[in-house]
Amino acid sequence: MQTASPYTYGQIAGAIEHLSAHFQEQPSLAELADRANLSEYLFQRLFSEWVGVSPKKFGQFLTLDHAKAQLRAGQSLLATAHDAGLSGTGRLHDLFVTIEGVTPGQYKQAGAGLTLTYGTFEGRFGSYVLGAIDGKVAVLQFLADTDSPEAVVRQVWPYATLNHAPAALQPLADAVFDRSSTGSLTAALLPISVLMRGSAFQLKVWEALLKIPEGALVSYDQIATAIGQPSASRAVGTAIGQNPIGYLIPCHRVIKKTGLFGGYRWGMARKQAMLGWEAAQCFG
Incomplete structure (x- = not known):
């Protein structure tokens, strides 16, 4: 089974918290990657691996x-x-x-x-x-x-x-x-x-x-x-x-x-x- 390291979990959890608090503002990929201290490419890949969809798609599922x-x-x-x-x-x-x-x-x-x-x-x-x-x-x-x-x-x-x-x-x-x-x-x-x-x-x-x-x-x-x-x-x-x-x-x-x-x-x-x-x- 593919698993996420605790460090990856912390990074992605932080991105999820930010998306939840600011979903109406539609945070950019660059903003989310910067908060996770990752490149846009690596953040997109890790997020999609961990969550199963892109940050943008995931944000849509978090809307009220x-x-x-x-x-x-x-x-x-x-x-x-x-x-x-x-x-x-x-x-x-x-x-x-x-x-x-x-x-x-x-x-x-x-x-x-x-x-x-x-x-x-x-x-x-x-x-x-x-x-x-x-x-x-x-x-x-x-x-x-x-x-x-x-x-x-x-x-x-x-x-x-x-x-x-x-x-x-x-x-x-x-x-x-x-x-x-x-x-x-x-x-x-x-x-x-x-x-x-x-x-x-x-x-x-x-x-x-x-x-x-x-x-x-x-x-x-x-x-x-x-x-x-x-x-x-x-x-x-x-x-x-x-x-x-x-x-x-x-x-x-x-x-x-x-x-x-x-x-x-x-x-x-x-x-x-x-x-x-x-x-x-x-x-x-």
Whole structure:
């Protein structure tokens, strides 16, 4: 799998932040390259490699009008996904991602008696820690420069026995992020199961997130309606913010009903990168 270095991620993330703040001004390639301290040629090449489309095209996907249009379509897309289970065109269905919640006893024990294998990796959206229990993804969180991977894992599974073995997790890491050279999913990717430790309400919210097709955006209110609790949008937002498995459980696809992107626990630039990249794959 082709990966981006942390330095490249920082450069491109900075460009994405600038594009998001100034998309109406349509920053020039020269301006963006200068901010990244790269030549125009190298910046264009690195950005296109990392994001999948040119800076100009990516900027178009970050506009408020685009977000609002996708949000308006989100209700029908979400309803369609619910009606069909996960039989839409979304990436997560194609990977056969399924959620399994721990038992009430395991929830209270917070991982005691379980062995969690973990490692750090470089991916399209920066450094991340991946952890698995019995072959099921139990943690996927993006890392800041000052984060300790072990401490991040411990926040989710405080009493699990930790086994640092990144090589053993490489096939799983490839299954999470890898794509073929054509941009479509690699046919040989493994099915993915995720093991989540959360309340019954949190599990309902996280399962609803799986039903948002790639390239679609929905609001917190729409998720609340989808789980049968239309007045619980605030609680839904809290549960989304506590999602321990980034990207696979696509909390980045939920935005404010105004069309604004809202916050993201792993940084707004990363959320915008994910949304712009998915839009490029689906609509570019």
